[in-house]
Amino acid sequence: MKRRANRYCTGKGDVLFLAAVLLLAAYGVVCVYSASCYNAQVQYGDSLFFFRKQLTGFVLGGAALVGVSFLPYEKLRRTGLPALLVSVVLLALVFVPGLGKSNYGATRWIGVGSFTIQPSEIAKLGFVLFTAGYFAKDPARMRTLRGCLPVLGAGLGICVLIMLEPNMSVTMCVGAVMLGMLFLAGISKKALAVICIPVLFAVPALILAEPYRLQRLSAFMDPWASPREEGYQLIQSLYGLANGNLFGVGLFRSRQKYRFLPFAESDFILSVIAEETGFFGVLLLFALIGFIIWRGLRIAARCGNFYGYLLAGGITLAFAVQCALNALVVSGCIPPTGLPLPLVSAGNTSLIVTMAGMGVVYGVSRHTQPKNFIQCREADGASAF
Numbered sequence: 001m002k003r004r005a006n007r008y009c010t011g012k013g014d015v016l017f018l019a020a021v022l023l024l025a026a027y028g029v030v031c032v033y034s035a036s037c038y039n040a041q042v043q044y045g046d047s048l049f050f051f052r053k054q055l056t057g058f059v060l061g062g063a064a065l066v067g068v069s070f071l072p073y074e075k076l077r078r079t080g081l082p083a084l085l086v087s088v089v090l091l092a093l094v095f096v097p098g099l100g101k102s103n104y105g106a107t108r109w110i111g112v113g114s115f116t117i118q119p120s121e122i123a124k125l126g127f128v129l130f131t132a133g134y135f136a137k138d139p140a141r142m143r144t145l146r147g148c149l150p151v152l153g154a155g156l157g158i159c160v161l162i163m164l165e166p167n168m169s170v171t172m173c174v175g176a177v178m179l180g181m182l183f184l185a186g187i188s189k190k191a192l193a194v195i196c197i198p199v200l201f202a203v204p205a206l207i208l209a210e211p212y213r214l215q216r217l218s219a220f221m222d223p224w225a226s227p228r229e230e231g232y233q234l235i236q237s238l239y240g241l242a243n244g245n246l247f248g249v250g251l252f253r254s255r256q257k258y259r260f261l262p263f264a265e266s267d268f269i270l271s272v273i274a275e276e277t278g279f280f281g282v283l284l285l286f287a288l289i290g291f292i293i294w295r296g297l298r299i300a301a302r303c304g305n306f307y308g309y310l311l312a313g314g315i316t317l318a319f320a321v322q323c324a325l326n327a328l329v330v331s332g333c334i335p336p337t338g339l340p341l342p343l344v345s346a347g348n349t350s351l352i353v354t355m356a357g358m359g360v361v362y363g364v365s366r367h368t369q370p371k372n373f374i375q376c377r378e379a380d381g382a383s384a385f
Helices: 015-044 049-069 073-093 119-137 139-143 149-163 168-185 189-209 211-221 232-244 269-301 306-330 348-367 370-379
Strands: 100-103 106-112 115-117
Touching: 015 049, 015 269, 015 348, 049 348, 073 119, 073 149, 073 306, 073 348, 106 119, 115 119, 119 139, 119 149, 119 168, 119 306, 119 348, 139 168, 149 168, 168 189, 168 306, 232 269, 269 306, 269 348, 306 348
Parallel strands: none
Antiparallel strands: 100 106, 106 115
8 A cells, every 4th residue: 555645755855955054053153252342342341242142052053943944934934914914013022111122222132131033133034924824825816016015014014013123234235125025926027126126215204304314425435535534444354354355364363343443243253354364265155154145045946846945945045135235334335334244244143133134044055856756755655646
């Protein structure tokens, strides 16, 4: 008697993708220690303060990655709407007095005692889960602008809440992911253009709406016009990039991390990496990041399942967009704004959520490789239908 075919065929998956993600996250732990040891000693009296937090995030993130990868990704279909609702609720809780934590004029965290989370990092993954599930349920929805309205509404709602924190960088990231997922889903060029045009007008409008954004734009155009104020951070970042030259000054030997460069362990960690490892060190870093993006998109393309394709593609796209924006900010190609380098910058919420998302992508490769599925089905002695 023939055995019933397995709905999911679990294989090794894309081991190279998994290894690259873990390698980048482990390298991030080392970089966080190098960039933060002096500041941590001065500020907290403990040079390992940020290192221990990052190492904890790496362990928890690794556990989340492995755990999620064993879960058949099709079971995540049901989590789309709940994930979106949880994201919206968490973003709204940021504005509740006593729960929201402010820093440098922005309220972006929820905190209870020493425990804090950044809801915007969770919202990015929640939005991808919702969008993938929505389009996969009825692929015909993406063919019309009306069918895309729930996705546009969800993306706009998240962007508004994040903008109110304020956090324009993550808002831009979510907006780019929204447009990218519409493209991956196969929306018509005409409908995509209709959506993109108001988005392009919204960016300068948002910049003009707040004086501090205009100041950052002015500093971006000429940072040396205000070297001790708005232009200070970008100038110090450029110093770090220049000091690295081709081969760097050596690991753990950065000078900019001695409180010259603000946020050296988080948003501007790439500048410290460039100073310590030089041009070729940064080139290798982005070769590794590019490899992760390529393998992630390859997993999506080879999935053979529309939901898995959107899920893996959306998560990989979010990672790619954030890496690109961080590099552009640090190098002075776009106005300075706070955005961590995924898997590398200090920040447990970002690290754990990103590693969990990568676990979903790896899980897609484990559970839906077409060849493995056929081989598994044939091994079970089941018919094709």
